[in-house]
Amino acid sequence: MFYAFGDIHGQMTQLDRALALIDADGGSDADLFFVGDLVDRGPDSRGVIQTIMNGQSAGRPWHCILGNHDLMFHQFVKTANVLHPQILSGKTWLHHRLGGVRTLASYMQGVELDHPDWISWDHANEHGLDPASDSLLAAFSDAAKDAVPAAHLDWIAALPSFIKAPHDHIFVHAGIRPNVAMEDQTQSDLIWIRDGWLDHTDQLDAMYVHGHTALDFPQHHGNRINIDGGAGYGRPLVPTLFDGTGWFTLDDRGRTPLRP
Template sequence: MFYALGDIHGQMAQLDRALALIDADGGGDADLYFVGDLVDRGPDSRGVIQTIIDGQNAGKPWHCILGNHDLMFHQFVTSAKVLHPEILSGKTWLHHRLGGVRTLASYMGATELDHPGWISWDHANEHGLDPASDSLLAAFADAAKDAVPASHLDWIAALPLFIKAPHDHIFVHAGIRPNVATDDQAQSDLIWIREGWLDYGGELDAMYVHGHTALDFPQHHGNRINIDGGAGYGRPLVPTLFDGAGWFTLDDNGRTPLHP
């Protein structure tokens, strides 16, 4: 038996609730898989990462995959990168819809982010980075380097792109390119893919469990399971589990089967 959690997106209170539900189900010592996107949009990305690190350091069998938001956070702090070609709208990681500023606030404090020039830059750059603001961007990246613990950056950098789990399950953040061997998948597909994956109804070499594309509730699609229930948009973080025979979701009333 093992448990899994979808995209958390900085929602520390939801993570606490989900872990309590897993404990109540008897899974406190069971394997738990996180499918990435731990940060952005929610108020406490720092707390989410620290909670998972602390659990692993305490010996809990917790396994985590790299999500695209985790990668964007790491790349901003280490290289001030905010533009990503996979974001077709041209919005930067710091745009309010992507939520990077809220992640920085959890490390730096909201007061430091109240700089008038920064607020103006954040709201004005809806479709990409204005080169005239490079110096301001660099200043905030430098401030982030001072605020974000190296242990968090090192931990994110070491996260795998997929994890093979028992009973022919594979955990991945976004999905895969169908008909390409798992070990040959491109990073950009594993953490960003939608087109060619979400509409694929054919057989796969394993049951893929993923997040990335927010739903109203986890859904079993037959050949894949999407467990991103939209916590990044204010919906509950729903724990899921596989008992060796079938999939379930967890809530205050216990288990509910998750059927295709």
């Protein structure tokens, strides 16, 4: 038996509640998989990362893969990069809809979400204008380098892009390029893909469990399971589990079957 979470997006209060549900259902030694996107949008990305790191350090069997938001956060701190070609709208990681500023605020004292610099950034980005000066980017990147612990950055950098789990399950953040062997998948596909994946209805070589595309609630699609229930947009973080025979969601009332 194992448990899994969809995208958490900095929702520490939701994570605490969901972990308590799992402890009550399966105990503190339960195998647990996180499908990435730990950061951005929510108020406490730092707390989410530290909680998972602490659990792993304590010997709990917690497994985590890389999400695109985790990678964007890491790249900003390391290189000040905020532009990603996979974001077709052209919005930057610091745009309020992607939520990078909230991640920085969880690490850096004095980052005010209503600061004029960020309001100007959002306005410019919405209208296709030059969103900010290189000097502003450099200043915030330098501040982030000082504020974000190296241990957090090293941990993110070491996260795998997929994990094989028991009973022919594979955990991946976004999905795969169908009919391409796992060793030939690109990181970009594994953490960003939607086109050609979400509309793929043929059976696959394993049951793929993923997040990335937010739903109102986890959904079993027959050949894949999307467990991103939209916590990044204010919806509850829903624990899921596989008991060896089938999938379930978990809440205060117990288990509910999750079927195609």
